[in-house]
Amino acid sequence: MNWESLDWEVLDRLRETFLAGDKTGGPYWHTITDLECYDFTYGERIGWKWDAMLQELKRRGWSAPTGGTVLDWGCGSGIAGRRVVNFFGPQNFTRLQLHDHSDLAMDFAEHYGRKAFPGLPVDRATYRDLNGDEPIGLLVVSHVVNELTDIARAELTALCARAQAVLWVEPGTHEVSRLLGGWREQLRDQFQVIAPCPHQATCGVLTAGNERHWCHFFAPPPVGVYADSGWVRFGQRAGIDLRSLPYSFLVLERKTPVALGNPPIPAPSVMIGEARHYKGYAKIFNCDAGGVAELMLQKRDAPLLFKELKHGAGPSLHHWSHENGRITRIESP
Structure with missing residues (x-):
């Protein structure tokens, strides 16, 4: 697939289907061409979101559990599963399993998964795989939360209960993000929240x-x-701003006994969205264990951080103190 062979009418139809958001409309995919066109465009943009999330996990020093199965649930063209396996390395997993309500999608994802990882078993998840009790090493979920039926929601809940870790990426819209936050609240008793949250408490946004x-x-x-x-x-025809790629995500790892005697570290914060810059200061929507709040950062208090945030290069985790809506001290982690 390339720009010359791309079927633009297929993309137009897919866009209308996505915007409709009909849970009962059946699979999107009518032909392999549909999947090829999707994977080359919309799927690739989803891949960029996964790349950003995976890089954030690397910055935080987190690695996926090794030696187990990766299950890409609701795989579509399989872009998420391929990005994850490629990032952590196929040698660290025993199998890549795929599941989708479309047989055509699973055919496509299986073919390109085997092509990408010739030394890794890649196949469809069977009924027994989905309904058994065998542990799942890494559960991968992407762009499904606003389309879940009651049956699918129950199935996904059961799969989460068997997973050692869950990697989940969704669009960064208001509705979808808050739905994903609901899943965080549902699962946080079983799992440690790795990202994006800097704490294990109730989601402040909710x-x-x-x-x-x-x-x-x-x-x-x-x-x-x-x-x-x-x-x-593509951006013009699909009505997409290529400069803006908002996403929401959630990374969970099953809880293990906490080691005793670890020295305390400063409680971190995470900046949600992007900083809004004004003359001499910036406004930041901050999340920490105390909840969420809009904070002001004076340029004179932290000129280097102010510059980094202005250019979008600031790290997502920060160690700072704040009082009365103003960041008062930048701390070293």
């Missing part, structure tokens, strides 16, 4: 009074996308 807020971040598109005529045409 508390009363914060209904207008949502937890989201922005993934950087690859260098050169803005100058690529194919991507520019």
Whole structure:
């Protein structure tokens, strides 16, 4: 697939289907061409979100559990599972399993999974795989939360109960992000929240009074996308701003006994969304164990951090103190 062979009418139909959000409309995919066109465009953009999330996990020093199965549930074209296995290394897993309500999608994902990882068993998850009690090493979930039926929700809940870790990426919209936050609350008794949250407490965004807020971040598109005529045409036709790639995500790892005697570390914060810059200061939507709040960062208090945030290069985790809505001290982690 390339820009010359891309079927733009297929993409138009897929876009209308995505926007409709019909849970009962059946599979999106009518032909392999549908999946090829999707994987090359919409799927690739989803891959950029996964790349950003995986890089964030690397910065935080987290690695996926090794030696187990990766299950890509609701796989579509399989872009999420391939990104995850490639990032952590196929040698660290015993198998890549795929599941989707579309047989055609599983055919596509299985073919390209085997092509990408010739030394790793890649196959469809069977009924027994989905309904048994065998542990799942890594459960991968991508762009499904607003389409879940009651049956699918129950199945996914049961799979989470068997997973050693869960990696989940969704669009960064208000509705979808808050739905994902609901899953965080449902699962946090069983799991340690690895990211994006800097704490294990109740999600501050979901508390009363914060209904207008949502937890989201922005993934950087690859260098050169803005100058690529194919991507520019795709963005215009699909009504997508190539500069903006909002996403929400959740990473969970099953709880284990906490080691005793570990020295305390400063409680970190995470900046939700992007900083809003004004003359001499920036406003930041901050999340920490105390909840969520809008904070002001004076340029004179932390000029280097102010510059990094302005250019979108600041790290997502921060160690700072704040009082009365103002960041008062930047601390070393």
